[in-house]
Amino acid sequence: MNEVVLEARGLTKHYRRGARAVEDVSLVLRRGRVTALVGESGSGKSTVAKLLARLVPATSGEILLRGEKPGRFREYCRSVQMIFQDPFASLNPVHRIRYTLTRPLKIHRRSETPEQLLEAVQLPADFLDRYPHELSGGQRQRVAIARALAAQPSVLLADEPVSMLDVSIRLGVLNLLRDLKERLHLAVLYITHDIASARYFADETFVMYGGQVVEGGDSETVTQHPAHPYTQLLIASAPDPDRPATSTPTPLGEPPSLGSPPDGCRFSPRCPQATPRCWTDAPPRCSLGDGHWAACWLYEEVVA
Amino acid sequence: MNAKTRAGLALLGFFGLIAVVGPWIAPYDPSAMGPDLLQPPSGAHWFGTTMTGQDVFSQVLVGTRGVLVVGLVAGVLATVLSIVIGVSAGFLGGAADELLSALSNIFLVVPALPLIIIVASFLPDSGDLLIAVVISLTAWAWGARVLRAQTLSLRNRDYVLAARATGERTWRLIVFEVLPNLTAVIASGFVGTVIFAVLLEITLSFIGVASISNWNWGTVLFWAQSNQALSQGAWWWFVPAGLCIAFLGTALALVNFGIDEYANPRLRSAGRGKVGFTPVERS
Amino acid sequence: MRFLLRRTVFYLVTAWAAITVNFLLPRLLPGDPVQAMITRFQGRLSGDAVQSLYVLFGLDQNTSVLEQYLSYWGNLLTGDLGLSFTFFPTPVSEVLGQSMPWTLGLMGVTTVISFGLGTVIGVYAGWRRGTWVDALVPVTTFFSAIPYFWLGLIAIAVFAVNWQVFPAAGGYPAGMEPGFSGEFAGAVLYHAVLPAVTIVVSSVAGWILGMRNMMVTVSAEDYVLVAHAKGLSQRRVMISYAARNAILPSVSGFALSLGFVVGGTLLVEMVFSYPGIGYVLFQGVNAKDYPLMQGVFLVVTLAVLVANLLADVGYLLLDPRTRREAW
Ligand SMILES: Nc1ncnc2c1ncn2[C@@H]1O[C@H](COP(=O)(O)OP(=O)(O)OP(=O)(O)O)[C@@H](O)[C@H]1O
Ligand SMILES: [Mg+2]
Numbered sequence: 001m002n003e004v005v006l007e008a009r010g011l012t013k014h015y016r017r018g019a020r021a022v023e024d025v026s027l028v029l030r031r032g033r034v035t036a037l038v039g040e041s042g043s044g045k046s047t048v049a050k051l052l053a054r055l056v057p058a059t060s061g062e063i064l065l066r067g068e069k070p071g072r073f074r075e076y077c078r079s080v081q082m083i084f085q086d087p088f089a090s091l092n093p094v095h096r097i098r099y100t101l102t103r104p105l106k107i108h109r110r111s112e113t114p115e116q117l118l119e120a121v122q123l124p125a126d127f128l129d130r131y132p133h134e135l136s137g138g139q140r141q142r143v144a145i146a147r148a149l150a151a152q153p154s155v156l157l158a159d160e161p162v163s164m165l166d167v168s169i170r171l172g173v174l175n176l177l178r179d180l181k182e183r184l185h186l187a188v189l190y191i192t193h194d195i196a197s198a199r200y201f202a203d204e205t206f207v208m209y210g211g212q213v214v215e216g217g218d219s220e221t222v223t224q225h226p227a228h229p230y231t232q233l234l235i236a237s238a239p240d241p242d243r244p245a246t247s248t249p250t251p252l253g254e255p256p257s258l259g260s261p262p263d264g265c266r267f268s269p270r271c272p273q274a275t276p277r278c279w280t281d282a283p284p285r286c287s288l289g290d291g292h293w294a295a296c297w298l299y300e301e302v303v304a
Numbered sequence: 305m306n307a308k309t310r311a312g313l314a315l316l317g318f319f320g321l322i323a324v325v326g327p328w329i330a331p332y333d334p335s336a337m338g339p340d341l342l343q344p345p346s347g348a349h350w351f352g353t354t355m356t357g358q359d360v361f362s363q364v365l366v367g368t369r370g371v372l373v374v375g376l377v378a379g380v381l382a383t384v385l386s387i388v389i390g391v392s393a394g395f396l397g398g399a400a401d402e403l404l405s406a407l408s409n410i411f412l413v414v415p416a417l418p419l420i421i422i423v424a425s426f427l428p429d430s431g432d433l434l435i436a437v438v439i440s441l442t443a444w445a446w447g448a449r450v451l452r453a454q455t456l457s458l459r460n461r462d463y464v465l466a467a468r469a470t471g472e473r474t475w476r477l478i479v480f481e482v483l484p485n486l487t488a489v490i491a492s493g494f495v496g497t498v499i500f501a502v503l504l505e506i507t508l509s510f511i512g513v514a515s516i517s518n519w520n521w522g523t524v525l526f527w528a529q530s531n532q533a534l535s536q537g538a539w540w541w542f543v544p545a546g547l548c549i550a551f552l553g554t555a556l557a558l559v560n561f562g563i564d565e566y567a568n569p570r571l572r573s574a575g576r577g578k579v580g581f582t583p584v585e586r587s
Numbered sequence: 588m589r590f591l592l593r594r595t596v597f598y599l600v601t602a603w604a605a606i607t608v609n610f611l612l613p614r615l616l617p618g619d620p621v622q623a624m625i626t627r628f629q630g631r632l633s634g635d636a637v638q639s640l641y642v643l644f645g646l647d648q649n650t651s652v653l654e655q656y657l658s659y660w661g662n663l664l665t666g667d668l669g670l671s672f673t674f675f676p677t678p679v680s681e682v683l684g685q686s687m688p689w690t691l692g693l694m695g696v697t698t699v700i701s702f703g704l705g706t707v708i709g710v711y712a713g714w715r716r717g718t719w720v721d722a723l724v725p726v727t728t729f730f731s732a733i734p735y736f737w738l739g740l741i742a743i744a745v746f747a748v749n750w751q752v753f754p755a756a757g758g759y760p761a762g763m764e765p766g767f768s769g770e771f772a773g774a775v776l777y778h779a780v781l782p783a784v785t786i787v788v789s790s791v792a793g794w795i796l797g798m799r800n801m802m803v804t805v806s807a808e809d810y811v812l813v814a815h816a817k818g819l820s821q822r823r824v825m826i827s828y829a830a831r832n833a834i835l836p837s838v839s840g841f842a843l844s845l846g847f848v849v850g851g852t853l854l855v856e857m858v859f860s861y862p863g864i865g866y867v868l869f870q871g872v873n874a875k876d877y878p879l880m881q882g883v884f885l886v887v888t889l890a891v892l893v894a895n896l897l898a899d900v901g902y903l904l905l906d907p908r909t910r911r912e913a914w
Contacts, residue, residue: 089462417850546737553732
């Protein structure tokens with residue numbers, strides 16, 4: 001197994017207005033490996049990324065960087081960098097690309113030039129004197145990646161890096177990320193709502209529902225043999241050319257209210273296999289072998 | 305830039321020019337008494353003369369500088385105050401925000417004119433600069449309120465978070481990421497404050513609170529009023545100064561519309577003869 | 588109700604701040620106003636009056652600042668604002684009591700008229716944007732840039748001196764005894780015309796511009812487009828959809844600009860020698876009558892705070908969504 005770079009233990013975030021966005025999330029990111037975090041809109045994925053980047057303070061839980069409690073933010077962000085979901089919002093419209101790329105180089109005293117950064121993300125150097133509004137979405141996202149690389153981080157948190165992009169250029173950006181990961185031995189957290197791309201891109205996959213991680217394991221196993229009813233529904237509702245369309249997939253229904261989540265399993269109101277117990281008691285993590293696990297009462301016997 | 309804004313800038317430039325060269329091109333010493341008492345406008349005295357034979361035209365010319373200097377100084381001071389207080393409140397949030405917002409709201413509701421009148425009359429000497437400072441102390445709150453609201457909407461933008469994630473310090477986030485996006489709001493607040501300051505200064509001079517030894521348009525009106533220019537029908541004594549105030553105020557307001565329309569494209573009146581708001585063809 | 592509670596606490600804090608500033612000003616600023624006043628009145632001040640002045644301004648060396656502050660509050664709460672020197676030996680509170688009704692009447696009527704008029708014209712101008720009505724914008728801008736007091740001077744010159752159709756000064760004829768007679772009421776109305784028109788003309792422009800801009804902004808909202816798409820008549824869309832939503836910010840702006848309106852009214856009263864608070868303030872300024880000026884400041888500030896509270900209640904009634912945001 002590769003060395004663990006970043007570890008989150010029991011991360012919890014309750015926003016002030018009462019939204020319980022993230023509840024007891026634990027995960028590890030390893031050097032040279034991609035970990036996917038999959039979930040529907042509003043399940044708390046971005047909040048996890050911002051917690052890991054220490055952009056929002058956690059309500060409870062801890063983060064360990066190379067096994068140690070992180071110190072000052074400047075030191076921390078040198079190792080952990082983030083790419084935002086919306087490239088149209090993550091670049092300040094008043095600054096040229098040159099400014100956006102030069103600042104992190106200065107802050108972290110790196111000797112590279114902004115030209116080299118652009119080259120690393122396969123953009124021509126004359127983009128440096130452009131403003132963000134003069135770039136396409138894909139180009140902007142590449143600039144955002146270049147900015148994140150400037151600090152020479154060991155962890156890259158990519159929050160839905162392609163969801164705002166046109167389908168035709170998604171693959172290009174994903175392949176770029178994969179190349180960079182290989183070359184720089186990055187630990188990558190790949191956040192997505194598209195479980196199919198997790199299979200293609202990630203070594204390991206975690207599935208989030210209503211602020212909690214409900215299933216985790218090897219990407220291949222999680223996507224091909226999903227254990228949690230939610231993951232099964234998620235895969236069934238995603239179009240997959242390999243799988244013949246047998247019947248109309250079960251509708252997913254309404255996402256949960258994070259203000260007052262149900263007692264017991266948060267998925268129970270929508271779960272086709274819910275038992276009375278699911279309504280009252282929160283399920284434990286049940287191991288299914290080979291590092292694959294699911295938080296669901298269905299697998300209690302397997303553990304016992 | 306549309307015609308309104310251009311007209312405003314041109315007028316403003318004209319008054320700026322007068323402020324610079326006014327004292328040199330004034331035909332008479334504004335305080336010197338002459339033999340022609342209370343004369344209507346003539347070739348020798350374009351705006352007529354006062355009770356004591358002073359030349360009103362020279363008074364208005366010389367007085368322009370005081371008006372603009374006080375307006376600008378008060379505008380700059382108040383704008384700086386409003387940026388420091390409004391942007392900090394919006395960006396820092398929490399207790400700092402509560403405190404600073406309460407402070408600006410207090411300054412907003414307390415009526416400025418009576419407050420300034422008592423402050424100015426307690427001051428032993430009330431020269432132009434002191435008046436400008438006092439005015440700026442009551443004029444910053446509106447701008448601070450607007451800036452706070454704008455900052456609140458900017459501070460959680462992704463680009464601010466992204467800059468923080470690269471390791472930028474808080475003051476750099478405020479100054480280089482948030483402030484540049486507030487330029488239009490700050491500019492329009494500045495112009496608005498200058499209008500407010502000019503009106504207030506002239507008012508104070510007119511009431512006789514500010515020092516009446518410095519010439520400005522308000523002092524001209526003060527002397528006109530205290531010498532019963534009205535009941536003697538000496539319209540030329542108070543009409544020019546008042547028109548100057550109105551034109552200066554209009555110029556500044558027009559410039560401000562330009563800024564507002566630039567910042568809020570919806571205010572631009574697009575196209576001729578459009579009725580209502582939908583681009584529906586009507587017969 | 589939490590909203591109103593919050594606002595009330597805020598107004599109380601503001602009132603406290605204004606009163607404390609009033610207390611501190613003569614103590615913080617340099618100079619000896621009492622000495623200046625004694626010289627001005629050249630021995631016409633009684634020993635009592637001089638002593639009360641020293642107490643009022645905190646130049647009484649025998650007491651601590653805290654004691655002074657407490658006795659200042661004690662005096663305030665019993666309505667004792669000191670003695671006026673312009674109207675010596677009338678207490679300031681009595682002078683203010685006599686002039687307050689005039690100001691309230693003049694301001695109340697003109698504010699309602701100008702708000703109503705400005706809103707209606709503003710709605711129309713916003714609706715017809717892009718047509719000749721846009722010419723209204725520079726014209727109203729010009730009028731809003733004219734100082735209230737100067738417009739008053741012009742009004743006097745034209746209608747009182749030149750044509751002599753309206754009186755130039757005062758709230759009622761010099762010889763007339765104030766009373767509740769029809770004759771007196773008529774005279775009061777007659778005297779109020781010029782000041783009232785002056786205030787309305789200079790303040791209406793602000794409402795027109797504000798309302799027009801709100802209309803333009805609101806009219807691009809989706810619900811207005813949808814109303815159009817439903818085929819509702821232009822009039823109906825303008826009044827029931829656009830104007831209704833545009834008027835809310837106008838009402839909250841109303842509360843905020845109250846301080847400004849008060850200032851303007853005070854000025855107009857000065858110009859017309861109208862027997863309200865503004866004219867009293869003017870006389871106080873000219874005579875350096877500090878107790879009177881401070882009394883005016885306090886009374887006007889407290890009145891504005893009460894008016895603001897009323898406007899908040901009105902806003903709450905107009906806007907069923909409880910406002911969370913602490914303005
Ligand atoms: N600043 C905030 N204040 C209060 N609630 C918030 C805040 N940010 C997010 N939330 C809430 O937290 C929950 C999780 O939001 P988050 O952005 O993490 O979801 P997400 O999984 O990234 O969704 P998406 O796929 O749409 O990006 C949502 O219910 C959201 O409303
Ligand atoms: Mg997200």
